[in-house]
Amino acid sequence: MTDEVLTLDELSDYLKLSKSTTYKLVQEGVIPGQKVGKHWRFLKSVVDEYLKGSLKKGKAR
Numbered sequence: 126m127t128d129e130v131l132t133l134d135e136l137s138d139y140l141k142l143s144k145s146t147t148y149k150l151v152q153e154g155v156i157p158g159q160k161v162g163k164h165w166r167f168l169k170s171v172v173d174e175y176l177k178g179s180l181k182k183g184k185a186r
Contacts, residue, residue, distance in 0.1 A: 129169040136167050 131139060136156070137147040150156045151165055157175050158167040 131167045131169055131172070133165045133167075136165075136172065139169070139172070 133147060133151070134144060136151075136158075137144045140147060142150075147156070148165075151158050156167070157171050158165050160166075
């Protein structure tokens with residue numbers, strides 16, 4: 126199984142958020158991701174599931 130890995134810039138574009146807002150949400154643990162060295166990486170499928178879960182629970186921002 127291959128899964129698309131997004132960078133912080135790609136995630137910002139995908140979510141249609143500014144890079145600074147995306148980074149803040151990642152730092153706060155709101156958006157799931159993994160830091161690899163100095164760089165953040167995000168599995169698109171995990172972000173999609175997180176967004177679906179947030180919407181179901183009424184926690185969409």
